[in-house]
Amino acid sequence: MILQNISRAIREQNYYAVALEFIIVLAGVVIGFQIQAWNEDRQVIARAEELTERLRDDLAMERLNILDTQAYYDVVIENAEVVAGDLSGNRPVSDQVLVIAAFRATQFPGFPRFRSAYDELVSTGTLPLVQDDGFLRVSGLLYGPGIYNAHLSDPGDSEYRTHFRGLVPGHAQRTLRDVCGDRVTPAPPGGRETIEFGFECTLPMPPEVLSEIAGSLRTDPELLTKLQRRIADLDTILSNLDDLLLSMESLTESRLVTE
Numbered sequence: 590m591i592l593q594n595i596s597r598a599i600r601e602q603n604y605y606a607v608a609l610e611f612i613i614v615l616a617g618v619v620i621g622f623q624i625q626a627w628n629e630d631r632q633v634i635a636r637a638e639e640l641t642e643r644l645r646d647d648l649a650m651e652r653l654n655i656l657d658t659q660a661y662y663d664v665v666i667e668n669a670e671v672v673a674g675d676l677s678g679n680r681p682v683s684d685q686v687l688v689i690a691a692f693r694a695t696q697f698p699g700f701p702r703f704r705s706a707y708d709e710l711v712s713t714g715t716l717p718l719v720q721d722d723g724f725l726r727v728s729g730l731l732y733g734p735g736i737y738n739a740h741l742s743d744p745g746d747s748e749y750r751t752h753f754r755g756l757v758p759g760h761a762q763r764t765l766r767d768v769c770g771d772r773v774t775p776a777p778p779g780g781r782e783t784i785e786f787g788f789e790c791t792l793p794m795p796p797e798v799l800s801e802i803a804g805s806l807r808t809d810p811e812l813l814t815k816l817q818r819r820i821a822d823l824d825t826i827l828s829n830l831d832d833l834l835l836s837m838e839s840l841t842e843s844r845l846v847t848e
Contacts, residue, residue, distance in 0.1 A: 697745030
């Protein structure tokens with residue numbers, strides 16, 4: 590219709606009408622671009638809000654992971670110190686207590702990580718869309734290369750754990766795992782798994798078997814040194830995780846606290 594009007598105006602040499610029709614066309618184009626840009630801006634804002642909320646949820650779960658990791662390693666250190674007290678001769682314990690504590694000193698939590706939102710943001714180049722600067726900085730601490738990510742993704746292969754496994758027979762290790770190992774409750778949808786550790790347990794082993802295993806631990810010339818390094822490493826991990834929590838709280842205030 591507009592083209593027909595313009596053609597008719599040109600034939601009639603009605604240049605005022607031609608100009609008016611051109612102005613209408615240009616205005617329509619400009620308005621169309623503005624509407625498109627406005628819709629795109631709305632989509633970007635909506636996407637940024639969605640990504641920010643997803644990242645907040647993941648960071649909140651990671652904060653709980655840190656607290657549980659600290660609690661888990663507190664139990665590991667407690668058991669390691671029981672073993673160190675016995676091996677050094679300062680605080681002797683029974684064979685059963687020594688074997689269980691020596692096994693639990695090898696353990697590591699291995700909680701699953703919550704980083705799907707961050708990985709998607711990085712892989713799609715949309716990380717700058719996150720509107721909360723605190724979340725961005727905490728994400729860098731948690732998921733980027735560095736000590737915090739390493740602590741929370743610890744594969745658990747300490748030299749003490751490796752040495753212990755070389756001293757204790759396989760059947761005894763399986764019994765320790767089954768009777769005194771972690772009790773894991775699978776995660777509900779969108780939630781976190783829980784690990785019970787440090788509960789009372791009794792090994793169904795004959796006294797002579799326990800005595801033989803305990804003797805191997807007490808007479809090994811390297812175990813105490815490796816255990817002491819294990820304790821020192823765990824102290825460092827706990828101190829670093831304390832620093833991480835302080836940083837998270839200072840950067841996000843209470844926005845990661847979940848009920």
